[in-house]
Amino acid sequence: xxxxxxxxxxxxxxxxxxxxxxxxxxxxxxxxxxxxxxxxxxxxxxxxxxxxxxxxxxxxxxxxxxxxxxxxxxxxxxxxxxxxxxxxxxxxxxxxxxxxxxxxxxxxxxx
Amino acid sequence: xxxxxxxxxxxxxxxxxxxxxxxxxxxxxxxxxxxxxxxxxxxxxxxxxxxxxxxxxxxxxxxxxxxxxxxxxxxxxxxxxxxxxxxxxxxxxxxxxxxxxxxxxxxxxxxxxxxxxxxxxxxxxxxxxxxxxxxxxxxxxxxxxxxxxxxxxxxxxxxxxxxxxxxxxxxxxxxxxxxxxxxxxxxxxxxxxxxxxxxxxxxxxxxxxxxxxxxxxxxxxxxxxxxxxxxxxxxxxxxxxxxxxxxxxxxxxxxxxxxxxxxxxxxxxxxxxxxxxxxxxxxxxxxxxxxxxxxxxxxxxxxxxxxxxxxxxxxxxxxxxxxxxxxxxxxxxxxxxxxxxxxxxxxxxx
Ligand code: SF4
Ligand code: SF4
Numbered sequence: 016x017x018x019x020x021x022x023x024x025x026x027x028x029x030x031x032x033x034x035x036x037x038x039x040x041x042x043x044x045x046x047x048x049x050x051x052x053x054x055x056x057x058x059x060x061x062x063x064x065x066x067x068x069x070x071x072x073x074x075x076x077x078x079x080x081x082x083x084x085x086x087x088x089x090x091x092x093x094x095x096x097x098x099x100x101x102x103x104x105x106x107x108x109x110x111x112x113x114x115x116x117x118x119x120x121x122x123x124x125x126x
Numbered sequence: 127x128x129x130x131x132x133x134x135x136x137x138x139x140x141x142x143x144x145x146x147x148x149x150x151x152x153x154x155x156x157x158x159x160x161x162x163x164x165x166x167x168x169x170x171x172x173x174x175x176x177x178x179x180x181x182x183x184x185x186x187x188x189x190x191x192x193x194x195x196x197x198x199x200x201x202x203x204x205x206x207x208x209x210x211x212x213x214x215x216x217x218x219x220x221x222x223x224x225x226x227x228x229x230x231x232x233x234x235x236x237x238x239x240x241x242x243x244x245x246x247x248x249x250x251x252x253x254x255x256x257x258x259x260x261x262x263x264x265x266x267x268x269x270x271x272x273x274x275x276x277x278x279x280x281x282x283x284x285x286x287x288x289x290x291x292x293x294x295x296x297x298x299x300x301x302x303x304x305x306x307x308x309x310x311x312x313x314x315x316x317x318x319x320x321x322x323x324x325x326x327x328x329x330x331x332x333x334x335x336x337x338x339x340x341x342x343x344x345x346x347x348x349x350x351x352x353x354x355x356x357x358x359x360x361x362x363x364x365x366x367x368x369x370x371x372x373x374x375x376x377x378x379x380x381x382x383x384x385x386x387x388x389x390x391x392x393x394x395x396x397x398x399x400x401x402x403x404x405x406x407x408x409x410x411x412x413x414x415x416x417x418x419x420x421x422x423x424x425x426x427x428x429x430x431x432x433x434x435x436x437x438x439x440x441x442x443x444x445x446x447x448x449x450x451x452x453x454x455x456x457x458x459x460x461x462x463x464x465x466x467x468x469x470x471x472x473x474x475x476x
Contacts (some may be wrong), residue, residue: 057345089342089349091291096381 026076060086067102072115127191127300130375137378138198140429146381147372147457151465153387157394159435160459167399170409172453177445178464179410180205181470182215182258184240185422186415187261190325192299194376196427199232203448207234211417211440212243218443219250230257230423235269236256248279257331257470258285272311282327284366284470285310288335289333290353311360320362327433331365331472333368337385339392339465341461343473352436366472369393371424371461372422393460401467404474413440421453423470430454455461 033040051061062084069077085095130138137143149155158176185206188199205392219227227247234240234256240401248256256334262269270340276283285307289295292304311328314320326461329349334340347365354360370376380386407421418441420426437444467474 053345058342059345059349083338086336086338089332089346090291091289093291 020077023079026079029076031060059085059090060089063090063094067098070099070102071106127200127202128190129194129198129402130378131198131378132200132202135378137374137381140427144376144428144458146377146386147390152382154390157293157390157457159224160393160455160463162458163394163397163460163463164402164410166457167402169399169402172455173404174449174451174453175408175452176449177222177409177411179223179226179228179406179470180219180222180224180413181230181410181423182413183230183236183415183426184212184237184243186232187236189236189261189265189344190233190300190303191350192375193379194298194335194370195372196376196424197232198427201441203232205415207239207415207417209239209242212239212246213417214417214440215251215413216243216246216441218440219247219252220417221443222444222445224252225255226255226258227382227407229254230470233259233262235262235272238262241275244275246278248281253282254279255282255284257269258283258354259299260285260287260307261299263310263313264306268391273314273319274316276277277319277326280325282329283314283319284329284331286333287311287350288333290350290357307416308358308360310356310377311354311362315360320360325363328362329366330362331366333370337380337383337389339396340369343367343466359436364472367430367466368470368472369461370466371457371458371468374427390457390460393464396464397460398465398467398475399463399476401438401473402463404467404469404476405472406457406471407462410470411448417441419448424458425454428456428458430456 030044050111051058051065056064064083065077066085069081082095137146145221147154154272161170182195186197186199186203187201187206188203190202191200212435229240229244231237235258244254244256264270265274285308287295288298295304295307296302314328317326318324319326332340332346332350340346343365352361369401372380372386372393377386380389407425410422412420412423412426414420414426419432419436419438419440420430421432431438432448433451433454436447462468462474
């Protein structure tokens with residue numbers, strides 16, 4: 016067992032998750048591969064979306080992988096940072112918008 | 127910035143570079159060897175498919191000192207091809223069916239015999255490519271007039287622009303590079319280079335500014351075209367994506383940044399048999415500034431001349447023997463076979 020929960024070397028072992036259940040892993044990786052193929056969105060746009068989402072789910076493996084991927088797909092530093100801000104704005108905004116619920120409830124409870 | 131050679135850096139020794147690539151750590155020692163990979167796909171020994179490109183490295187002198195330079199070129203390098211060697215090259219070209227002459231360096235334009243040679247080679251009816259770093263075309267007046275000279279002789283201009291953003295370009299090639307490159311590209315466009323209605327071909331070379339691989343060439347070309355047109359109104363013909371090979375100053379960067387093992391791993395796991403079939407050493411011969419013959423510009427920098435049974439010097443030009451030689455390979459070759467492959471003309475996998 017490693018001393019920390021996250022080990023950069025484990026990223027490479029991602030494909031081995033099928034060891035404990037190949038059928039579902041295979042389905043997942045097929046799907047995963049298809050998602051990232053060039054489509055209505057370019058592969059670079061998809062890499063940037065993945066980079067933003069990986070900041071939202073705060074997955075260090077995904078941040079590592081999609082930083083490299085974005086660079087390789089030709090994204091600029093500016094584009095990558097803007098993607099992170101989009102994630103961050105949605106994250107912040109989605110907390111803040113619940114303030115409306117808090118305000119509604121407060122008003123319901125108040126005299 | 128000084129060249130590794132001037133700094134008397136350990137990595138300026140090609141033998142040490144090869145030792146690093148093969149033995150630097152346990153991980154590198156245990157990595158599969160390039161030769162074994164070729165054996166697995168029945169491509170060993172690697173043989174030429176016939177020389178189509180005559181690539182001359184006319185000197186290691188350069189006006190820049192880019193961080194990734196595999197030539198370790200710079201203003202402090204004084205190796206340049208002499209007129210006598212150029213003449214030997216012309217003689218070889220006259221006696222050969224090779225149609226394309228590819229001039230590289232350093233900054234090839236800095237060789238004092240450069241213009242004379244371009245004139246002579248074009249008299250022979252050869253297609254000439256010049257690998258320009260662009261910034262040289264904005265320095266002294268004698269270089270500023272080169273775009274017109276290129277146009278007169280129908281020279282194909284293939285120039286490096288590592289990225290469409292200023293920050294990343296300047297980081298790799300030095301402060302001010304991006305602005306100077308844009309200025310040179312605009313000038314080339316003005317005289318008809320990179321335009322649909324002329325035959326003046328202008329190609330850009332993209333190489334990653336760091337320890338990562340180049341992306342898909344077609345998509346990168348689209349993005350470069352979109353961005354350069356949007357920002358500066360610049361147009362060009364093709365973008366060639368080139369993988370950085372782990373030698374010289376780029377190797378130094380990989381070691382200093384702690385990226386060497388991972389980068390080699392990435393190159394090796396991305397080995398592509400289709401890209402291996404199309405490696406440029408199979409249809410190119412590389413001539414060093416002193417006339418020595420090499421399989422490619424990378425082998426030149428690693429001081430690995432062509433196999434013993436082939437002519438060693440341009441003065442002994444013998445195409446038949448050269449076409450029957452065995453190409454020398456080592457771990458750096460993984461840079462040519464990763465993903466869609468990499469050569470001076472971009473990707474190599476069909
Ligand atoms: S990469 Fe090209 S422009 Fe840069 S130092 Fe090397 S030869 Fe000169
Ligand atoms: S480095 Fe040179 S010899 Fe090796 S595969 Fe590439 S072109 Fe061929």
